[in-house]
Amino acid sequence: MKFNESEESSRPTGENSRTKVPNVVTRSTADGKDRRCRLINGYVGAAITQRIVNQALRSVDESKSPMERLSDRKLEIFRMIGEGLTSGAIANRLLLSSHTIDTHRENLKRKLELKNSGELSRAAVQWVLENG
Incomplete structure (x- = not known):
């Protein structure tokens, strides 16, 4: 996942803090194309931030079988x-x-x-x- 540097900003993080995430996130799909997603409001909690990152990393891991990728x-x-x-x-x-x-x-x-x-x-x- 890549962030547009011009649109990225952050705030101090902690367990109960909120993180300012970029307004636009670019993610490569399985077919090699980049997909741009615009986020609304830009603030998410630390737990949600971690979940989004984990989800993005899971979707990139094409070495797993389809069964291993099921929730x-x-x-x-x-x-x-x-x-x-x-x-x-x-x-x-x-x-x-x-x-x-x-x-x-x-x-x-x-x-x-x-x-x-x-x-x-x-x-x-x-x-x-x-x-x-």
């Missing part, structure tokens, strides 16, 4: 799909709406580069059989 929540839902649970059953178990689970399923298909729900179910069942 804990997505992996939990993927496991439940592999156990044969429906979106409604997963939603009830996790106290979420079925629409939220359907969104997670769509994101899983995109992240794992699967074409349809059948491929997602097959991959999930195979993963559960191999990993318990």
